[in-house]
Amino acid sequence: MRSIEYGGKLAGIAIALVYLCFFQDQPVFEWVLIGVILITVGIPHGSLDHLLQNPKISNKNLVKFIGKYLTIILVYLAVWLLVPFPALLAFLGMSAYHFGQSHFLRTPIWHLKKTTYLLTGTFYLSIIFWGDFAATTEILSGIFDASPLAGFGWYLIIGSFVSAAVLIVRNLPNKWWPHLAEMILMGYLFYQLPLLLGFILYFGFWHALPSMQVEYSALKQHLGSQQLKAFVGKMIPFTGASILGMAAILFVLYPRSSTEELILLFFVLVSLISAPHIWYMNHFLESREA
Numbered sequence: 676m677r678s679i680e681y682g683g684k685l686a687g688i689a690i691a692l693v694y695l696c697f698f699q700d701q702p703v704f705e706w707v708l709i710g711v712i713l714i715t716v717g718i719p720h721g722s723l724d725h726l727l728q729n730p731k732i733s734n735k736n737l738v739k740f741i742g743k744y745l746t747i748i749l750v751y752l753a754v755w756l757l758v759p760f761p762a763l764l765a766f767l768g769m770s771a772y773h774f775g776q777s778h779f780l781r782t783p784i785w786h787l788k789k790t791t792y793l794l795t796g797t798f799y800l801s802i803i804f805w806g807d808f809a810a811t812t813e814i815l816s817g818i819f820d821a822s823p824l825a826g827f828g829w830y831l832i833i834g835s836f837v838s839a840a841v842l843i844v845r846n847l848p849n850k851w852w853p854h855l856a857e858m859i860l861m862g863y864l865f866y867q868l869p870l871l872l873g874f875i876l877y878f879g880f881w882h883a884l885p886s887m888q889v890e891y892s893a894l895k896q897h898l899g900s901q902q903l904k905a906f907v908g909k910m911i912p913f914t915g916a917s918i919l920g921m922a923a924i925l926f927v928l929y930p931r932s933s934t935e936e937l938i939l940l941f942f943v944l945v946s947l948i949s950a951p952h953i954w955y956m957n958h959f960l961e962s963r964e965a
C-alpha cells in the first residue's frame with residue numbers, strides 16, 4: 676500500500692513538471708486538475724470520519740455523529756460570519772497542524788509532536804502562499820489586505836523550515852533526511868507553481884491520498900471480501916452530499932460574485948467541513964499511536 680503513496684507523489688511531481696514545461700498560463704489545465712483531484716481524493720478522504728470513530732457504527736450512533744459534525748460546522752460558520760479574520764487565522768492554524776500531521780503517518784514522532792506538525796505544515800503552506808503571493812492577496816482581499824505581508828514570506832519559510840528541521844532531526848535521528856530532502860525539493864517545486872495548482876497537488880498527493888491509505892488500512896478488516904470496492908462505496912454518500920451542498924451554494928452565489936470571491940467562498944466552505952474532519956482525524960491518528 677505504501678506504493679500508492681509514493682505513486683501519488685510521483686504523479687504529483689510529474690503533473691507539476693508537465694505544467695511548468697507545457698501548460699503555463701493555461702487555466703483549463705489547472706481547473707480540470709483541481710476538479711479531478713478534489714472529487715477523487717480531496718473530498719472523499721474526509722468522508723469516512725464516522726467509521727474511523729467506530730467501524731461498526733449503529734444507525735443511532737451515526738445520527739448522533741452527524742449531529743455533532745453538523746454542530747461543529749454551524750458553530751464555525753457563525754465564527755466566520757461574526758469575525759472573519761480570526762476565523763481565517765484559525766483555519767490556517769488548523770490546516771498547518773493537520774497537513775503537518777500527515778507527513779508523519781508512517782514515522783511516528785514523540786518530542787514536541789504537535790509543534791513539529793504545526794511547523795512542518797506552516798512551511799509547506801507558506802511556500803505555496805508566498806510562491807504566488809499576488810494570487811493569495813487577491814483571493815484574501817475579501818477578508819483583509821494581505822499585500823503588506825509580501826516581504827514577510829521568506830522569514831516565515833526559513834523560520835518554519837529551520838525549526839521544523841531541528842525537531843525532525845531530534846525526533847527521527849536515523850530517518851530525518853527523507854523528510855528534509857522532501858521539504859527542500861518539494862518546497863522548491865511548489866514555490867514555482869501558481870497558487871491553486873501548488874495547493875491542490877500538495878493537498879491531493881501529500882495529504883489526502885496518504886491519509887486515505889491509513890484509513891483503508893484501519894478499516895479493511897471490516898470491509899468483507901471486496902475490500903477496495905466496499906471502501907470506495909462507503910465514501911460515496913458523504914462525498915456526494917458534501918460536493919452537492921458546496922456546489923449548490925456556489926451556484927446560487929455565482930451570478931453576483933467575481934472568480935476571486937467564489938474561490939474564497941469555496942475555501943470557507945472547505946474550512947467548514949474540514950473543522951470537524953481535523954478534530955476526528957486527529958483523534959483517530961492519536962489513538963492509533965497510543
Ligand SMILES: CC1=C(/C=C/C(C)=C/C=C/C(C)=C/C=C/C=C(C)/C=C/C=C(C)/C=C/C2=C(C)CCCC2(C)C)C(C)(C)CCC1
Nearest residue numbers: 717718721722741744770814874913916917942948949952
Ligand atoms: C462525514 C460527514 C460528512 C462529510 C464530511 C466530509 C466529506 C469531509 C471532508 C473533509 C475535507 C475535504 C477536509 C479538507 C480539508 C482541507 C483543508 C484543511 C484545506 C485547507 C486550505 C487552506 C489552508 C487554503 C488556503 C488558501 C489558499 C490555498 C488560497 C488563498 C486563500 C487561502 C489562504 C484560504 C457530512 C458533512 C456530509 C455530514 C456529516 C458526516
